[in-house]
Amino acid sequence: MLSRCKSLAAAIPGCRPVSSFSLPSSSSIPRTSPALSLPHSHSRTLSASARMSNFKQEPHKLLVIPGPIEVTDEVLYANAHPSMSHVSPDFIPVFGDCIRMIREVLFAGPQAQPFIISGSGTLGWDQVSANLVEPGESVLVLNSGYFGDSFADCLRTYGAVVDELHAPFGTAVELSSLEAALKSKKYKLVTFTHVDTSTGVLSDAKGIAEVVKSASPETLVALDGVCSVASEEIQMDAWGIDVVLTASQKGLGVPPGLSILVASEKAMKVFEARKSPVTSYYGSWKKWLPIMRAYENGSAAYFATPPVNLIYAFHTSLTQLTKRAPSLQERFALHREASARVKKAAEELGLRQLPLDSKYAANGMTALYFPDGLVASDLLPRLGKRDVIVAGGLHKDHKEKYFRIGHMGVSVVDKMRGDIDKVIAALKESLAEAKASKNV
């Protein structure tokens, strides 16, 4: 059928090859109404290709874990794009647009260098460790959970000398501790987990960057934004963040499979001045920098085959994020609003949050202890029965004691979906049922 359709492409209206899926020019797309409430957002954010197809994803249970998150039909349809050459003139501007648009999401200027690479978010740690740190150099890891441990492990693998500041469980590292550490020793790099997916603990990105700039201005600041980009505000330039690393499957609203990193001009200068060879091959910016520059400049270059379909999906999502209503600032407000609703409902149900204070609580997820007498198997299957999928605990010392709800992306931005209402209602019912069954 396909080949017949292709051979008749010229003759049949509506059966023509798709040759200009990419948006012709980012700036030519008008932003629609900036209203926070979006009764018709679904139809207003339809991309060209989805309008053509009216593709609808399969009915499924609502996925509200802290990533992967629910993604739009338009993004999934882009992920089902027919095979395309990675050097096709049709694909090159799509990749180039992604490089440009991810800067917008992070409020980074044109000097910031994005890297969009096939891989998991974890690969971002390798990129930082292998490109920005030379063996024997010192790094300070602000450790607020599982992902701080892992980032430190990665840095050590590539030869860094790592010191860690451990925050008590449920909190982030105090800025005063950071300041003291920076005054006692010279660090090449400070890293922190913006939102630790294992605990829902939020770190103060702006505050951390301020302390580093004041106490040790040469030190680079790397933000692990896997669980924060596009759901928490990040002002790379204004705050002075040197690296933001993330993945596609959380706030960015794309299936997993992209390692996304943006490095500041200062970080790129540090990279270019390194004396020893880069200690990774697949993660080497020496290899990737010419590729990113080529695609951004409208030509193709080859190091490894880019994940073409995921790049189309990312393009669709980035277009929704940066060229459509609501604006990024409005999206952050919607995340705060949804987070407050979930946390308030949890409090009313007597559920205690992992973060010990609201200043440590992320806006894209909520981590909650089970009530006394209940365990995961009492609650999670009951939520599942109501078509709501949440996540269990992840932090190694506490994982049996709590569960996690993700509220990011389309689930909070498109209120007409009713996802947050559904989560809260299912939580209420499931908890009541579980308590009744155990006489708690």
Add this chain to the structure above:
Amino acid sequence: MLSRCKSLAAAIPGCRPVSSFSLPSSSSIPRTSPALSLPHSHSRTLSASARMSNFKQEPHKLLVIPGPIEVTDEVLYANAHPSMSHVSPDFIPVFGDCIRMIREVLFAGPQAQPFIISGSGTLGWDQVSANLVEPGESVLVLNSGYFGDSFADCLRTYGAVVDELHAPFGTAVELSSLEAALKSKKYKLVTFTHVDTSTGVLSDAKGIAEVVKSASPETLVALDGVCSVASEEIQMDAWGIDVVLTASQKGLGVPPGLSILVASEKAMKVFEARKSPVTSYYGSWKKWLPIMRAYENGSAAYFATPPVNLIYAFHTSLTQLTKRAPSLQERFALHREASARVKKAAEELGLRQLPLDSKYAANGMTALYFPDGLVASDLLPRLGKRDVIVAGGLHKDHKEKYFRIGHMGVSVVDKMRGDIDKVIAALKESLAEAKASKNV
């Protein structure tokens, strides 16, 4: 619409959550007719999900480059699977099936260890270099083109001492040279590019493994199968290949984004016996081995979020490859047959192949010099006008002189598509038109 559909899921027939996309048991699926010619293969290979949706990919130009290749509607539809948790009981067996089925494609026994990781094929080189070689150990690279250079570069990045045997352009390394090298020096590992995508040169995998086993039985043999897996026969166990590394977007018929590697029991023992730490984090088998074992055994474990949608797509393609007609051996025969047709047509048109002898010519692609007086811009746009996308040259010393046609996967297996006929017809017409325009 989606959320309404979800909430009514229980009440509306055909609107139920998709909870058993995975095949219940590999062995329970009968292989259908083994006929080589497949008049109805398209409908016979429909997966459960595609039958539900009748999803058809957008009309598009025929992509016959040496990867990415054309993929089936079923595979693309699986790539548009709704977001799923990577630890969902529904997803775990899908990943487990992929681990089991890739062994079948490579004729590897249950002791062989697959690694399926988010990344490009290139990441397979890092895996070999960082896990199987310790800094200072010697590796012999059989270099038959661009990808031999790169593999050597990667090995050196991780500290290997690399010797290279360079084959003259258009040929593979002679087995006698390999034997002599192995007798003159002890190597931990021999690597070769099974099909060099830059030249279409095929190496004799079985012969190389035989020579290594005879001349230096302890030496490991790593096959770079990015451009050969599922289009050229590879008998891992019978031939004694220790590593096959590949990617998803060529013979395996999936969009790009998966680094796929299978290590023999011997390779895993060498890995486990290493004395120095693994020199990569993201590519470390110490990290990935527990994950692969967990998913294969029916439970989830976390190191980095797997590319869930690509795993669904891979599952669909592996099911088509290993559980449906035609069989793998029949598929290899279909690749040889299509390759012979393309190469014969090229010869009749006076086009000379890069490989200097048919024994060096791959079956999944054809690399052809432009005739005297013609260049890429004379021929490739004319093929494009006829909706056929081929690739230009890639080898750095010769890339202006030749072009490449891919003939892998569904384009050769599903004859009803008529892809090979279309390629040959377009080549004839375009060449005649180009020659006429230049008076060649």
